[in-house]
Amino acid sequence: MLRRLASLFTLIMRSYLPDAYLFAILLTFLSAILALVFTGSGFMKVITSWGDGIYGIIAFAFQMILILITGHALALTPAVNRILMAIAGIGNTPVKAGMIVAFVGGVCSWINWGFGLIVSGLLAVEIAKRNREVDFPYLVAAGYSGFVVWHMGLSGSIPLVCATAKSAQNFIEKATGAVVPISDSIFQAFNLLPALLIIFTMPLLYALIHPKASEVKLIPPEKLKEVENITVRIPFPSQATLAQRIDHSYVINIIFGLLGVIYLYNHFSTKGFDLNLNIVIFIFFISGVLLHGKPVNYINAIAIAIKGAGGIALQFPLYGGIQGIMIGTGLAKVIAGWFVAVSTAETFYMFQFWAGGIINVFVPSGGGQWAVQGPITIEAAKTMGIDMVRSAMMVAWGDQWTNMIQPFWALPLLGLAGLSARDVMGYTTMALLWSGAILTAFALLVGFRVL
Secondary structure, eight states: OHHHHHHHHHHHHHHHOOOHHHHHHHHHHHHHHHHHHHSOOOHHHHHHHHHHHHTTTHHHHHHHHHHHHHHHHHHTSHHHHHHHHHHHTTOOSHHHHHHHHHHHHHHHHHHOHHHHHHHHHHHHHHHHHHOTTSOHHHHHHHHHHGGGGGGGSTTOHHHHHHTSTTOTTOHHHHHHSOOOOGGGTTTSHHHHHHHHHHHHHHHHHHHHHOOOGGGOOOOOHHHHHHHHTOOOOOOOOTTOOHHHHHHTOHHHHHHHHHHHHHHHHHHHHHHSSOOOHHHHHHHHHHHHHHHHOSHHHHHHHHHHHGGGGHHHHHHHHHHHHHHHHHHHSSHHHHHHHHHHHTOOTTTHHHHHHHHHHHHHHHOOOHHHHHHHHHHHHHHHHHHHTOOHHHHHHHHHHHHHHGGGGOGGGGHHHHHHHTOOHHHHHHHHHHHHHHHHHHHHHHHHHHHTTOO
16 A cells, blocks of 8 residues: 555656756745735735845855765765665665665764765665666665654754854744753654654655566666766875875875864863754864875865755755745744644644644755744744743754655755656655654644653
């Protein structure tokens, strides 16, 4: 039954889902229409809100791109590559292949969303090279499905923003005067338990939905050739100049990397486990520098990694414009307000999770969504006497959840695999339904104070 349902969703997505860029444009049209209908804003108000928002998230966009490319560069290090080769050997049947990619994608996305996207993509390609019976889009979808736990993990934008003092978007600090350490958000049982449940059961879902042999699409031969030609290590020239010797200097690289390690040691020893967005980027940057060995190798890895950021760089302004409409016209507050209006103390968390899922389709940026939904969520929680931290995490859950049908964040992985969103979204719709059931149940448990 699950396999037939996955096949149906795959057929629908391949037939009707537009390219991710056009998807963003169509969402722009839809958000503009909704703003005109539900907010009373005039046409010029919608247009000016859209235009003002187009480049209103440049700083955050650059942070997201840095997370992506530093995570990708780290995934290309020899140490990580050897681990991937070893793991790929486990996926020697189609079912095992899907299960192992889904599991690795979940674990790595929890650690860092950019790292998880790229590691799962590289693992999917490596397994597809070895196993000529497994469906390649299915493998890539399994890797992307692990992304459904990213906002519950160490690179989650909302918990990290709430842990950052004097941040413009730390609405909890503005309401209470205190920042929220990640020990009170990410590492609480109400957040860890559903994350673990999804990570360990998503592989079981993929074991049940692998397509029939007649529907299998193998990795394209041209993609195999392209993957085999990726070389991160640059050989040392036979007659190296002084400049080339510096480029290949292990000593310079190690000294530079150690400076980063000292900085991180000082940061954590003086501030405790203060893991914010910038520190996450710094950790992956310095780790990549050290593990690549030579400066020239890291330069080459970044040059490879940055190619996968093109789709995000193109579409971030579009989603900035949508965010501008949502905020500037008050549409986001209207949508969030609908859910607040029907909430009770017991159902508030569940409705904030659902509201987060809907708003994420229009604003698929954790930080951007928090700017939209955060103020009304925190104000409502304060008025109703409800825990603000858990309320914030419900928005985080919603933000990650509908990424399974929102192709924006799949772009780096799809670029690596040479696929389009319509190839994988049928499978990820199944991940949406499965993770949504788990998260809804836990949101209710939180609401009824079981957790």
